[in-house]
Amino acid sequence: MERLTDPPAPLPAPPDAPLVRRFRSRVGDHVLLVPGSRIYDLAGADGNGEPDEEIDRLVSAVADTLLLDGAAAGSLSQVVVPAPQSISLNVSSSCNLACSYCYAARGGFEGAQPKPMRWETARAAIDQLLAAADADAPLTIGFLGGEPFVNRNLVHQAVAYATDAGKRAGLDVRFSVTTNATLLDGDDRQLLRSHPFAVTVSVDGDAPTHERLRPFVRGPGNGAGSHARLREAIAPLLAAPGQAHIAARATITRMQLDLPRAFDAILSLGFEEVGFAPLRRGPEGSGALQDADWPVYLRSLSDLARRELARIPAGGALRLTNLAVALKQLHRGASSPYPCGAGGGYHSVAANGDWYTCHRAIGNADFKVGDSNGLERERRTRFLQQRHVHAQTQCASCWARYLCAGGCHQEAAQRTEASCDFIRNWLEFCLAAYCELGTSHPDWFDACASTSHT
Incomplete structure (x- = not known):
């Protein structure tokens, strides 16, 4: 177990870090109170979106009053080292696809993970999670690889074991898996239906795009056919998902920035939720976005989001995960100094049993924090201190710091002014959409409170 130490020292925001951000929507002028992500309407603004010095002074005074006790800002300055609440098991060291x-x-x-995970390793990691986690909150065990279903027997065994152990301990144990879906058989689909699974399926658009980026390692037509196999294998699960919550995730490269086209192609397979992730880093020639691509990506994503918002008056659901998640986070006042739970509530377990702060860091000694016999609190603390948004010189004075928190730790080296402008502009789009939706359809947030997006 971890050795107890004194709590880490707080990391205060720079004195010049903005506390507010004014923005405009079609229904008026508004202000975002940055710590706590609270949104207020500005009555009496000039109405044309131009800054008004008197209103700005009033906004600053209100912000100072609301933040007088320092509660919101103070909590965001803390470096907290919580018990692990979720893990991913890297069960497979191979994949049947050769994604570029x-x-x-x-x-x-x-070479860091040459062999697949063994049952003894998976069981030890599950036992460590069940023993360490907060029993009053849900626990999640995820499966990654490679392609997890290359090692399907271990996935099935781990789910059965964790479900039984969780019931005996009175724990709410849930599961997740990220899969290319091409290997799913009837038993796999039944496993996903029969347990609370968040299933993320990797699919990159229409058949030509998907098979160019995600071909089989070997097969007819020089590896072609992965899209057809995906469609065949996932259709029965989409038709009868049971307890599974299924969403598609598309990786967007600079060779394909037409998001509406990709979105429609993925929906045609039967998915009801689709999320997009721009490629920020990858092997040479893989299509990572460059500075000139970010405005194009923003326009494409915003056009698609407007199309989805137009569905709401007729009772349509938001199928674009990027937008749905952003709106729900704004509604609950999401505000965090970290972009994800890496190294805090979330860890990833390599096939050899080593624990890392992130599934993208397997084999990187800088991200290793222990194993299933115990975690090293000092290493976790150092990781969380170094990656706190106040420790990021490019981020600490940005108005979007508690909504973005610097983005993925693994992609920080690829951060540029252009990519950060994309984040800020997308957040302003979502802020405006939130205010407009709150005016025209305030019941939408109550109606969707029970739904989840991965």
Whole structure:
């Protein structure tokens, strides 16, 4: 177990860090209170979106009053080292596809994970999670690789074991898996239906795009056919998902920035939720976005989001995960100094049993924090201190710091002014959409409170 130490020292925001951000929507002028992500309407603004010095002074005074006790800002300055609440098991060290941009080198992580996970390793990691986690909150066990269903027997065994152990301990144990879906058989689909699974299916658009980026390693037509196999294998699960919550995730490269086209192609397979992730880093020639691509990506994503918002008056659901998640986070006042739970509530377990702060860091000694016999609190603390948004010189004074928090730790080296402008502009789009939706359809947030997006 971890050795107890004194709590880490707080990391305060720079004195020049903005506390507010004014923005405009079609229904008026508004202000975002940055710590706590609270949104207020500005009555009496000039109405043309131009800054008004008197209103700006009033906004600053209100912000100072609301933040007088320092509660919101103070909590965001803390470096908290929580117990793990979720893990991913890298059960497979291989994959049947040869995706051009794969960060995991098909599961082998450039030699760091040469063999698949064994049952004894998976069981020890599950036991460690069940023993350490907060029993009053849900626990999640995820499966990654490579392609997880290359090692399907271990996935099935781990789910059965964790479900039984969780019931005996009175724990709410849930599961997740990221899969290319081409290997799913009837038993796999039944496993996903029969347990609370968040299933993320990797699919990159229409058949030509998908098969160019995600071909089989071997097969007819020089590896072609992965899209057809995906469609065949996932259709029965989409038709009868049971307890599974299924969403598609598309990686967007600079060779294909037409998001509406990709979105429609993926929906045609039967998916009801689709999310997009721009490729920020990858092997040479894999299509990582460059500075000139970010405005194009923003326009494409915003056009698609407007199309989805237009569905709401007729009772349509938001199928674009990027937008749905952003709106729900704004509604609940999401505000965090970290972009994800890496190294905090979330860890990833390599096939050999080592624990890392992130599934993208397998084999990187800088991200290793222990194993299933115990975690090293000092290493976790150092990781969380170094990656706190206040420790990021490019981020600490940005108004979007608690909504973005610097983005993926693994992609920080690829951060540029153009990519950060994309984040800020997308957040302003979502802020405006939130205010407009709150005016025209305030009940939408109550109606969707029970739904989840991965």
